[in-house]
Structure formats: C-alpha cells, structure tokens
Amino acid sequence: MKKEHIVTVILLILIWWILAILVGNNVLIPTPIEVLHSTIKIFSDKSSYYAIYKTLVRVFQGYFLSLIIALFISILADKFNTVKLLFEPIQILTKAIPNVSYIIVTLIWLGSEGSVWVICMLVLFPVLYNNFIFTLENEDSELKDIQKIYPETFIKTTRLRTMPLLYGTFLSSSKVALGLGLKICVMAEILGQVKVGIGKHLYYARLYLDTSSLFAWTIIIIILSVIIDSIFNILIKFKEE
Template sequence: MKKEHGITVLILVLLWQVLSVVVHNDILIPYPIDVLQYLLQIITTQNFYQSVFQTIVRVCIGFGISFIIALILSIISNHSKVFRTLFEPIQLLTKSIPNISYIVITLVWLGSEKSVSVICFLILFPIFYNNFLFSMDNEPQELKDIARIYPESFFELARSKTIPMLIPTILSSSKMAFGLGFKVAVMAEILGQVRTGIGRQLHIARLNLDTTGLFAWTIVIICICFIIDWIFNQLINKKSNGG
C-alpha cells in the first residue's frame, strides 16, 4: 500500500470515529474500536475460516467455469464467423440481463447452496467472453498476416498464438471478474440464506441488528478483495516486466 493510500484510510477512520461519537448509537454507527475488537474475536474462531473458505470456494468454481467456457467460445467465435453470428443473441442476452435477475431466478431454480457458483458463472461469463473477443479482434495485423502465410491447425494456433496473446487480457479481466464475483457471491449467499459463508454471517448480524458485526464482516470482504487485487497486480506487473 502506498503512503498516500494509508493517509486516506486514516482520514476515513477518523471521520468514522467522529460520526460514531456524534451519533452515539451502536445500532447506527458502531465505534471503530468496537468493530476492531469484534474482528479480533471472530478471527480466532473456526466458524470464521469455514465461512471465508466456503465463500471463496463458491467464487472459484463459478470463476473457473466461466473463464474456461468464455475462453473456448471466444476463440471459436474468432475463427468462425458463422458461430459468432449464431452466438451473438446469447452474448447480447447475457449482457442485458440485470445481475439481480440472475440471482433471484437462479435461487428459485436451484436453491441456496447450489446457486452461488452458478450465479457467479452467469455474471462473470460475459466479462470474460467480451474482453477476450475484443482483444482478438484488435490483434495486430502482422500476426494475422503471419497466420495466413503459415497456416496451422485450430488447436495449434490457439496454443501457440492466441492464448499467449491473450495473457494480458486474461490477467486484467480476471482481476476485475474475481473481485466482482466475490461481492456477487456474498450477495447471493445473503439472499439465498446459505448454511455457511460470509453472506450467512452478514445475514445473522442483520437479523440481530448487530451493526458492529456487519461492519466487521464488511472489513473482512474489503481485505479479501484487496488481497485479490494485490495478487493480480503482482502478476500483471511481472508480465509487463517480461516475467
């Protein structure tokens, strides 16, 4: 974290402290020290790690499936105009449906436990597919000319040229998609009232009017998203530096 970022966080915490003193109502705005104590308390429990693990697993499943299918379909679309034309209505449909509609419909069809990963897949797939296809559409003309001069099989071309060319797009898209998928998964867990997960803990805190717990678990989500961003930034920087 940069020094400027630390200063911004400190200012936000000070504002939070001032607001909590002015409001003086834990149900509305808890004190930062109370949230910190709550956070230190829950991270020593087994339930904390089970909740975080279950949510991350659900996100990884949806993320992985959407990434693989989007990569395959985008490569096929790039090589086949017929397939691309046939798939365009589905592409537009997936981009147009609101996220909340995905969540509600999937919960009705599959129930709470099975739906979170499916919801992540439905929401993340258009991001991957559109970004991959856009990147391939903007492939340098020199590479296209080389592919025409030295034709290769579909699979060999994908392995040797297309996928390596997509690495920067894969990293940047994955960074955005994983963070979004994590937040969507928590939302789906809350609406679906799953048995275990971060969304479950937020739901319980809401029912009990435990705003301190809500703030603490929100900080957990922020920290996880920050770690995810940091990991992908390291990978992107490594790739940019020729790693």
C-alpha cells in the first residue's frame, strides 16, 4: 500500500471517529473501537469463516460460469458475424436490465439457496462479454489482413491468436468482475435470506440494529475485495514485465 493510501485511510478513520462522537449514538454511527471489537468477535467465531467461504464459493461459481460462456460466445461472434448479430439484442437486454431485477426474478424461480451464483453469473456475463468482444473487434487491422491472406483453422486461430490476445483483457475484466460479483452475491444473500453467508450476518445485523457488526462485516467485504484486486494487480504487472 502506498503512503498516500495510508494517509487517506487514517483521515477517513479520523473523520468517522469525529462523526461518531458528535452524533453520540452507536446505533447510527458506532466508533472505530466498537467496530474493531465486533470484527475481533467475528474472527473469533468459527462459523464466520464458513460464512465467508460459502459467499466466496458462490462468487467464483458465478464468475467461472460467466467467464466460460462469455469467452465461448465472444470467440464465435468474432469468427461468425451471424452469431454476433443474433446475440446483439440479448447483449442490449443484459446491459439494460437492472441488477435488482435479476435478483428478484431469480429468487422467485430458484429460491434463496440456489439462486445466488446464478444471479452473479447473469450480472457478470455482460461485463466479461463486452470487454472480450471489444478487444477482438479492435485488433490491429494489419494482423487481420495477414489472417485473411494466410487463413488457419478455427481451432488453431483460437489457440494461437485469440486466447493470447484476450489474456490481458481477461485479467483486467476478471479484477472488475470479481469485485462486482462479491457485492452482487452479498446483496442476493441479504434479499434471499440464505442460511449461510456474509449476507445472512448483514441481514441480522440490520434486523437487530447491530450497526457495529454491520460495519465490521462491511470492512471484511472491503478486505476481500482488496485481496482480489491485489492478486490481479500482481498478475497484470507480471504480464507487462
């Protein structure tokens, strides 16, 4: 973490502390010390680790399925213009539909336990697909001309040209998609009232006006997002080198 980031975090904590003192009501704004105690309490409970694990499993289930489908369709759309044209209306629909609509409809269809990763997949798919197809469409025109002069089989072209071309986009898109997927999954867990997950703890914290626990779980979500970002930043930096 850079020095500037540390300074920003310290300033935010100071502002938070001052606001908590001015308000004087821990239901509205708990102090950082109260939130720290709640965080320690969460990590001292073994069931909390299982809740985090279940949420992450749902995130990665939705992410990997959306990644596979987005890769497959974007490669086909790049090769066959008919596929691209057929898929354009679906692409527009997926971009236009609000995330909360996915959540509510999928919860009605599949119930709370089976719907979270499906919701994650539906939300992440257009993000990944749009980035993949944009990269393929903006390939160097000279390379495209060479491919027309010296055509290769679809499988060989995909292996030697398409996959290496999409690798950088895969890293940057996955970084964004997993961060978004974590937030979407937690939101779906709250609305669906799942039996196990971070969303369940946030739901009960709101229900019992336990704001310090609400803040503590939010901080845990932020930490998970930072870890995911850091991993992909390392991979992106390694690729550039």
